[in-house]
Amino acid sequence: MVLIKLNPTVGATDAVASSKHSAVLHRHLDTTFLNMTRSEGNFLILENDRKIFDASGGAAVGCLGWGDQRVAQAVTNQVLAAPYCATIFYTTRVQEELCRDLVQSTNGAMARAYIVNSGSEAMEAAVKLARQYFLEIDQPQRTRFISRKQSYHGITLGALSVGGHEVRRAKFEPLLIKNVSRVSPCNAFRGKAPGESDEEYAERLAKELDEEFQRVGPENVCAFVAEPIVGAALGCVPAVKGYFKAVRDVCDKYGALLILDEVMCGMGRSGTLHAWEQEGIVPDIQTIGKALGGGYQPVAGLLAGHRVVNALEKGSSVFVHGHTYQGHPAACAAALEVQRIVREENLLSNVRAMGDLLSSRMREILASHPNVDDIRGRGLFWGIEFVADKENMAPFPSEDHVCMEICQLGLTDKYGINVYPGGGSVDGITGDHIIISPAFNISREDVEWIAATVGRLVSDYFAAKAGTQ
Template sequence: MSHVFPRSMKSSPPRAVRGEGCYLYDDTGKAYFDGSGGAAVSCLGHGDPDVIAAVQKQVQSLAFAHTGFFTSEPAEELADLLISKAPGDLDRVYLVSGGSEATEAAIKLARQYYIEIGQPQRRHVIARRQSYHGNTLGALAAGGNAWRRAQFAPLLIDVSHIAPCYEYVDRHDGESAYDYGQRAAQELEDEILRLGPDTVMAFMAEPVVGATMGAVPAVEGYYRRIREICDTYGVLLILDEVMCGMGRTGHLFACEADEIAPDILCIAKGLGAGYQPIGAMLCTRQIYEALENGSGFFQHGHTYLGHPVAAAAAAAVFKKLDSQNLVSRAAMMGEKLHTALVERFGQHPFIGDIRGRGMFQGLEIVADRETKTPFDPDRKVSARFKTAAFEAGLVCYPMAGTRDGKYGDHVLLAPPFIMEDEQVTEITDKLAQALATATG
């Protein structure tokens, strides 16, 4: 009998014993293609010798030094690497242990920033419906997925949620993509005005929505308008790139495709590529200096901030992404994967939309392709798809509730950047097998 607290108490998962390249192996020897990188984590695949060597070397010299007393060389190096490539005026890096910690820190930093500059009335956060920003209470409050929030709602801070930029469902007939994006963005200004312009501290969004909607990018021009609105009303723009960042979309930072830069940026997952748990919150010089010239203290913290071994692993990952052109490879292989998905499923009666950027692709499953009607939630299409794909030897990321937290189903793909051409066919073959089972 296991004493591990599992994700699901209704089933016992197989025991993973090793990983090699794009594959994971269980204790029976069965191979699984890691088509979602776990949860968009394993961008370099499994068993990378350079990252492993960096971890081993760091453990031998310094495993841990609490940031209340010390900084460390790996933390300093990683921060320098990130800022050397970061968009806009991002200048400081706050190293944490994962995505929820990064988004939680971002919300608290936004609040403290306005206190430090003498605007304590700014307290409201605006986010989007069908977003996901993590599972700590602050991050969960910012997230807009009704199913994840429901049972914890009495514990959550009050966050306003506007519509996502969800072209497949929300763009009107006869409306251009650009005009739709401007209309969607206008909801932010409307909500700021409703709450009171001097009471809003931040708007938080994912450049490409991951877990809850399945690789949904914004239309061209949407984020430029969002940036304009934030600037007009003095609202901080927090971008959550925990899942879509670090090269996953074919850009090192996902917001580069939208030609904007945030005030605060959150990354994780691909930052450590699974070799160590790590995340980061990046902020602008302006925000940092407000605290530096004020209290001189960010009232926040965790024991494992700036962990030397995690930072060493992430620095090794970053160097590989940069020096081996793996970000451009993600763009190239992502285009091949997208083309193959369209060829295989573009006219499939149960696939309504195929979307994404780079190695971040999603398929929306529908009961009726013409009307875009989702399956009845009682059919549990996503759960059946996940089981069927796993039995076929494919790890992917199906989720229910794509439309509103209850209705809709999608499958998210986020394979390692090192994937080869022949594995594109392996993915589509196993997806087809799972789709037939899930919708049959």
């Protein structure tokens, strides 16, 4: 995604001064940012009390909406009781309870959890844990990873190395680890051949993965890394049926681990607590984040399977990794309370029902639009891909910044909606999409409003774009 200067028509009265006058090292140094002062329910409220409906939960983070007093009280209570824990010496009841809750949520498929503060940290831990697993079982030659093109697994150097997001990688390529190779993503919209069935497509991609194992030496591979539903890099693209069973078989054939990145698509976002539940497989290592704590605290984590944990327990019994703020008590308290609410209020059933409604209404409104070529996703995790030419699926030039301009237009008074931009869905550089991922407890009326507003936003944007050409 390429950030561009925010259009000043967004509203000078609710924007802070240009970033040039700010002490913050913002994402973009000459952008004018809106000043959000509070958030309530599904709304982000700006300095002049103007409200914007948060239809993306930030970056698919908000799962309960904003201002939930139960979560805020749980965090407050924990901060007053024990705000910090030096995990080299101590643990806390809240960390133990959260990790037990997460392990139990897998029906015994996973063995232990590790709590950190961001998805990038979780992926760094996953990469290092995979490497250490093979040291523990005396296979030190395994140093390679295989991931997929047009993937995103985090912004730190290790996580960026295993990802395939070209724009985010470009400036840092000389610093990234070189023992990662990539295969094709499972993107039926752009990847399936004419007349090819889902089963044939999955078999072809599994064969490509098998051939990549053979090319780099199967005895050298630590793990295959993938998102069950590709978020930021492709815009909510789920795999075809049978794909993950096929790649699980390839990993098992060569003794490699399967790492599933569920930072964006997991913890209920796709309709089940863990996205892999819908694929009929279990990963060896899983990363989680975003909807884990719903944005109430910075929190993410890793779940490790029995195969990995048993190797450590029988070997060194030490995971050579650590953070000052891992297992942070306040973050654990937020996540534990968010997950309790999701479970006790049966919100995953609402995710599935409202997801079905959202997808059907968006397709009714936008499927025939000449610049909308695919609407895809699961649960309350939906992407819309835009094209310049629907007949040949040609993308807009990356310098047009279509996805960002649509999102910026949505922030104006006329629409008052927040959706999430993404680019590179065609080749890692070109290709525009937006993500719609509202709170799990959203109502039918709100879903109808989101679909209608997004439809109006997209139609108006492209009508204005056509008028200026």
